[in-house]
Amino acid sequence: MPRRLKLTFEYDGTDFYGWQSQLASNATEPAPVRTVQDTIEAALAALIGREIRIQGASRTDEGVHAAGQVAHVDWPDDVSIEPERVARALNSRLPGDVVCRRSEAVPPEFHAQRSATGKIYRYRILAPMDRSALYRRYHWFLRYPLDAEAMRAGAKHLIGTHDCSAFVGSLDPTQNQRAEEGKPPLDTVREIRRIDLREEALEGTPPGVREARVIEIDVEGGGFLYKMVRTIVGSLAEVGRGRYPPEWVGEVLASRDRKRAGPTAPPHGLCLMQVFYPTE
Amino acid sequence: MPRRLKLTFEYDGTDFYGWQSQLASNATEPAPVRTVQDTIEAALAALIGREIRIQGASRTDEGVHAAGQVAHVDWPDDVSIEPERVARALNSRLPGDVVCRRSEAVPPEFHAQRSATGKIYRYRILAPMDRSALYRRYHWFLRYPLDAEAMRAGAKHLIGTHDCSAFVGSLDPTQNQRAEEGKPPLDTVREIRRIDLREEALEGTPPGVREARVIEIDVEGGGFLYKMVRTIVGSLAEVGRGRYPPEWVGEVLASRDRKRAGPTAPPHGLCLMQVFYPTE
Numbered sequence: 316m317p318r319r320l321k322l323t324f325e326y327d328g329t330d331f332y333g334w335q336s337q338l339a340s341n342a343t344e345p346a347p348v349r350t351v352q353d354t355i356e357a358a359l360a361a362l363i364g365r366e367i368r369i370q371g372a373s374r375t376d377e378g379v380h381a382a383g384q385v386a387h388v389d390w391p392d393d394v395s396i397e398p399e400r401v402a403r404a405l406n407s408r409l410p411g412d413v414v415c416r417r418s419e420a421v422p423p424e425f426h427a428q429r430s431a432t433g434k435i436y437r438y439r440i441l442a443p444m445d446r447s448a449l450y451r452r453y454h455w456f457l458r459y460p461l462d463a464e465a466m467r468a469g470a471k472h473l474i475g476t477h478d479c480s481a482f483v484g485s486l487d488p489t490q491n492q493r494a495e496e497g498k499p500p501l502d503t504v505r506e507i508r509r510i511d512l513r514e515e516a517l518e519g520t521p522p523g524v525r526e527a528r529v530i531e532i533d534v535e536g537g538g539f540l541y542k543m544v545r546t547i548v549g550s551l552a553e554v555g556r557g558r559y560p561p562e563w564v565g566e567v568l569a570s571r572d573r574k575r576a577g578p579t580a581p582p583h584g585l586c587l588m589q590v591f592y593p594t595e
Numbered sequence: 596m597p598r599r600l601k602l603t604f605e606y607d608g609t610d611f612y613g614w615q616s617q618l619a620s621n622a623t624e625p626a627p628v629r630t631v632q633d634t635i636e637a638a639l640a641a642l643i644g645r646e647i648r649i650q651g652a653s654r655t656d657e658g659v660h661a662a663g664q665v666a667h668v669d670w671p672d673d674v675s676i677e678p679e680r681v682a683r684a685l686n687s688r689l690p691g692d693v694v695c696r697r698s699e700a701v702p703p704e705f706h707a708q709r710s711a712t713g714k715i716y717r718y719r720i721l722a723p724m725d726r727s728a729l730y731r732r733y734h735w736f737l738r739y740p741l742d743a744e745a746m747r748a749g750a751k752h753l754i755g756t757h758d759c760s761a762f763v764g765s766l767d768p769t770q771n772q773r774a775e776e777g778k779p780p781l782d783t784v785r786e787i788r789r790i791d792l793r794e795e796a797l798e799g800t801p802p803g804v805r806e807a808r809v810i811e812i813d814v815e816g817g818g819f820l821y822k823m824v825r826t827i828v829g830s831l832a833e834v835g836r837g838r839y840p841p842e843w844v845g846e847v848l849a850s851r852d853r854k855r856a857g858p859t860a861p862p863h864g865l866c867l868m869q870v871f872y873p874t875e
Contacts, residue, residue: 323801323803323804325727325728325729325801326728326729327728327729327731380729382729382799382800382801383799383801383802403725406725406726411726411728411731412728412731414726416801416804417801419803437799445683445686446686447605447694448605448606448607448692448693448694449605449606449607449660449662449733449866451607451691451692452732453729519662519663519717519866519868519869520662521603521605521662521663521696521697521869522663522869523603523697523699524696586729586799588799589799589801589802
């Protein structure tokens with residue numbers, strides 16, 4: 316029986332068209348776009364000499380980064396590498412923008428997506444900031460200053476278990492596919508456990524240049540709907556710039572109406588930090 | 596008389612072959628490699644409709660970044676843009692990895708290089724770290740842990756005004772050119788005013804993965820020799836890993852012998868933070 320391995324990946328999403336493979340399972344043509352999953356599967360195939368599929372915990376979107384994405388793979392019996400050594404062997408075949416940080420044997424019932432009990436995402440903002448060369452890959456730039464205290468007050472309205480329909484991306488591919496197939500829509504109730512917002516001055520601003528603040532928002536929850544973290548961040552930014560009071564976030568949540576929420580923050584500010592499993 | 600402008604630039608050095616123009620002043624061919632200076636001069640030429648040269652404060656090497664590089668330019672009288680608005684006009688013609696953070700009028704005697712009274716460079720290290728996708732552009736990875744306290748003790752031996760020959764790059768193009776021309780070598784006495792070392796845990800390390808420390812070394816001095824900051828950092832890393840005691844740094848300095856110093860740290864960990872001028 317093949318051993319199941321848990322693999323933990325870090326990647327810079329800038330030059331990837333998201334996590335999800337764009338290859339059909341029986342494809343013979345190269346994928347039309349570069350995805351993280353296809354890149355890892357190609358490195359695995361080079362390592363073990365045959366095609367192999369992995370299952371990721373989260374289908375991160377185009378441009379989204381990860382410090383702790385998790386995937387599982389069923390390792391063939393006849394390929395004799397110690398589970399802990401797979402990470403290093405894989406890294407010698409991976410490009411610089413995706414790294415396997417850890418590999419370990421797990422019980423056969425472990426499933427990267429279905430066994431997950433929670434996730435932490437981090438969103439990074441620089442404000443006020445027009446342009447920056449050094450921070451452009453990982454931060455959303457906003458031209459106006461943000462009131463971090465008001466954003467924290469707004470975020471409090473989201474903590475708990477709620478129908479989060481107001482914060483789901485309007486083009487959710489899963490929901491659209493279910494609608495096409497005549498299936499009922501997926502449950503939109505989600506638990507948000509924690510939203511932490513840290514703010515500090517950006518170091519190294521040249522003299523005479525308006526100093527920007529770095530704002531990092533950690534969102535931890537049991538699971539997230541399509542583009543949910545980015546829509547939460549876009550809504551909190553509306554509060555931070557003073558367009559709406561903090562209570563507005565609670566009103567949007569209660570409305571279950573996506574049209575009432577703020578804009579979807581861009582993907583490059585988002586990073587999947589950690590996926591939780593019961594054994595940890 | 597043309598007005599002299601001071602321009603402050605931020606750039607991500609990853610995809611540049613350093614600051615210094617690789618175009619001959621009368622070149623008609625495109626430059627064989629991409630440099631920051633050539634990129635800015637091309638944007639300026641597009642803005643004002645003619646060729647124009649800039650003078651930078653520091654010739655940063657291939658791969659070195661800047662948060663506060665300074666340059667001056669003599670602005671033609673007949674191009675009527677307010678000095679403060681040049682930055683924004685220029686940015687609309689610059690690629691994403693170089694940004695003008697500020698533009699201002701300065702007296703005609705201001706010279707970006709010769710008027711500078713000091714500079715701050717920052718060097719970033721992650722240790723222990725084999726590979727990382729998210730930090731690879733701006734950090735030097737070392738596989739072994741570093742003793743920050745020993746590095747601080749070693750750095751103290753460098754503070755003051757000394758002959759820094761032991762920390763000059765062996766292929767210094769300026770010195771080599773002077774030797775070819777039969778000129779005496781440039782003075783190698785430099786003042787190091789301050790070396791600050793900060794250390795903290797890298798946030799967001801996945802469970803089960805050895806946690807890295809982020810080490811940031813700020814070096815402030817009156818001026819620096821070729822590859823001097825990187826040779827200082829490479830030497831402090833030797834102390835940090837326990838190869839030599841802190842006093843060894845003082846012995847290397849006193850020896851004036853480059854062969855006794857540590858290796859030159861790679862360029863991508865280095866960032867020119869600020870250039871000082873008397874009026875500030």
